[in-house]
Amino acid sequence: xxxxxxxxxxxxxxxxxxxxxxxxxxxxxxxxxxxxxxxxxxxxxxxxxxxxxxxxxxxxxxxxxxxxxxxxxxxxxxxxxxxxxxxxxxxxxxxxxxxxxxxxxxxxxxxxxxxxxxxxxxxxxxxxxxxxxxxxxxxxxxxxxxxxxxxxxxxxxxxxxxxxxxxxxxxxxxxxxxxxxxxxxxxxxxxxxxxxxxxxxxxxxxxxxxxxxxxxxxxxxxxxxxxxxxxxxxxxxxxxxxxxxxxxxxxxxxxxxxxxxxxxxxxxxxxxxxxxxxxxxxxxxxxxxxxxxxx
Numbered sequence: 136x137x138x139x140x141x142x143x144x145x146x147x148x149x150x151x152x153x154x155x156x157x158x159x160x161x162x163x164x165x166x167x168x169x170x171x172x173x174x175x176x177x178x179x180x181x182x183x184x185x186x187x188x189x190x191x192x193x194x195x196x197x198x199x200x201x202x203x204x205x206x207x208x209x210x211x212x213x214x215x216x217x218x219x220x221x222x223x224x225x226x227x228x229x230x231x232x233x234x235x236x237x238x239x240x241x242x243x244x245x246x247x248x249x250x251x252x253x254x255x256x257x258x259x260x261x262x263x264x265x266x267x268x269x270x271x272x273x274x275x276x277x278x279x280x281x282x283x284x285x286x287x288x289x290x291x292x293x294x295x296x297x298x299x300x301x302x303x304x305x306x307x308x309x310x311x312x313x314x315x316x317x318x319x320x321x322x323x324x325x326x327x328x329x330x331x332x333x334x335x336x337x338x339x340x341x342x343x344x345x346x347x348x349x350x351x352x353x354x355x356x357x358x359x360x361x362x363x364x365x366x367x368x369x370x371x372x373x374x375x376x377x378x379x380x381x382x383x384x385x386x387x388x389x390x391x392x393x394x395x396x397x398x399x400x401x402x403x404x405x406x407x408x409x410x411x412x413x414x415x416x417x418x419x420x421x422x423x424x425x426x427x428x429x430x
Contacts (some may be wrong), residue, residue: 147157151418165200166218167203168181168200168203168206169196169199176193176194178199179199180209181206190203190242190245191246191248192211200219202245204218208229209242210238231261235257272343277364277365278365278367279304279364279365280382281300282360283361283363284359288352288358288361292349293344294344296342297414305319305342308333317330318332319378321365321376322379323379329347329351331342331344331346331348332347355382357383360384361381361383363379363381364379364380365378
């Protein structure tokens with residue numbers, strides 16, 4: 136996991152190395168792009184497009200060197216010098232992460248110290264996603280379903296969660312607690328990640344999804360009387376994740392065509408397995424969460 140501690144830098148720190156004549160600057164052979172600061176911390180900088188780009192001030196020489204490496208992925212070719220050479224897999228993963236952002240955003244994350252944690256979150260989700268895509272079996276339990284109201288899919292940008300389900304399945308929040316909002320993360324059946332701000336509104340004593348919900352409504356084409364379903368899934372590796380699925384009113388249950396067979400227990404729990412043979416198209420059952428539910 137990437138980790139480095141960034142300290143707020145002043146203009147004096149940023150310009151310190153450039154104000155010293157080259158013959159008087161201390162030469163650091165250990166790490167590229169790292170310069171010592173008068174306060175005992177370490178600065179990081181990188182040259183790209185014929186200009187020097189300041190990356191911030193860090194608590195240790197190693198952290199500054201790691202910041203340089205992260206910036207070089209975005210600003211230079213893949214075979215450029217790295218203070219800490221990455222494995223092929225890690226290199227591809229970090230490249231994939233940085234492709235989600237512009238150069239300014241990546242440099243901003245490096246400077247404000249948020250880059251390591253955001254990359255770690257991305258890596259965690261990719262690991263889980265890869266295991267599922269690789270067809271590792273997992274079991275899912277239905278938490279609850281809700282039929283959408285006009286206000287749920289309107290311009291208010293919020294989804295009201297029935298109180299009994301919110302209290303039972305989502306993080307606890309109430310008048311007596313200091314925390315009145317958290318971020319919840321769900322995967323859909325295509326293993327795309329969705330993030331929703333989950334809030335408790337004291338004025339109406341209701342539990343709602345706010346930020347992120349409007350985008351989900353728009354991209355899924357949700358309308359009044361469509362139904363959303365929430366699941367908790369567990370892999371054989373002991374990892375758990377939440378799933379949000381959609382049942383459109385017009386088309387009924389999901390009409391995907393993946394060749395998947397699901398064995399049902401009590402109707403609210405299923406275990407996903409894969410059948411390599413052609414599925415009998417006339418078999419009884421229905422599709423939910425992109426899989427065939429067999430009676």
